[in-house]
Amino acid sequence: MALIKCPECGKEISDKGVDCIHCGYPIHESFDNKTAEPDKEIIYNDDYQTENTYADNNNIINKIAGNKALIAVISIVVLLIIISASIKNQDSPTYVAERFIELALEGKLKEAKKYLGEEIPWDTSVKAPNNVRIKIKSSVEDIRGDEAMVHLEFDEIPEPVYGGNPQYVSIYLVRVDDKWKIYDMQ
Numbered sequence: 145m146a147l148i149k150c151p152e153c154g155k156e157i158s159d160k161g162v163d164c165i166h167c168g169y170p171i172h173e174s175f176d177n178k179t180a181e182p183d184k185e186i187i188y189n190d191d192y193q194t195e196n197t198y199a200d201n202n203n204i205i206n207k208i209a210g211n212k213a214l215i216a217v218i219s220i221v222v223l224l225i226i227i228s229a230s231i232k233n234q235d236s237p238t239y240v241a242e243r244f245i246e247l248a249l250e251g252k253l254k255e256a257k258k259y260l261g262e263e264i265p266w267d268t269s270v271k272a273p274n275n276v277r278i279k280i281k282s283s284v285e286d287i288r289g290d291e292a293m294v295h296l297e298f299d300e301i302p303e304p305v306y307g308g309n310p311q312y313v314s315i316y317l318v319r320v321d322d323k324w325k326i327y328d329m330q
Contacts, residue, residue, distance in 0.1 A: 237292035238285045240324040241315040245296070249278055261318060261325040277301045281310060290319040 247256035
């Protein structure tokens with residue numbers, strides 16, 4: 145057994161090997177006819193033309209395949225970050241305020257009541273007009289310890305006869321048992 149240089153990557157390899165262990169280039173074909181060049185494909189792009197050997201492609205594929213564990217770990221970490229942000233976001237004062245208004249306008253008053261503090265009177269028999277929707281344009285959240293104020297700007301659809309759009313509401317929230325509850329609206 146002798147060491148030879150791979151014609152593709154130039155690293156030393158065994159002359160008995162079938163493919164280069166470094167780049168995957170097929171050695172047995174190259175040394176069967178000593179003048180053989182690696183198979184090449186020409187890649188045409190609008191901006192440039194380049195030569196790419198199949199050995200380069202195999203090397204890239206081997207590197208990606210060898211990093212499956214790393215790719216899996218990164219994917220899991222990204223997924224956990226997204227889930228964590230989603231869960232945390234659903235407990236933000238802004239989420240509670242927006243969700244309360246959406247549910248109330250959809251007529252889901254019993255479900256909306258869960259976002260209210262104990263002191264707020266709430267009649268679940270009153271129905272919101274069935275043709276009114278809102279589109280929240282912006283929100284500003286000011287959290288100070290266990291208290292928060294959320295200022296919402298929204299458009300009422302259809303546009304109200306009295307005053308027009310945009311509409312504004314300030315919602316005062318207090319954190320009770322690790323949940324934000326609405327205690328006042330202006």
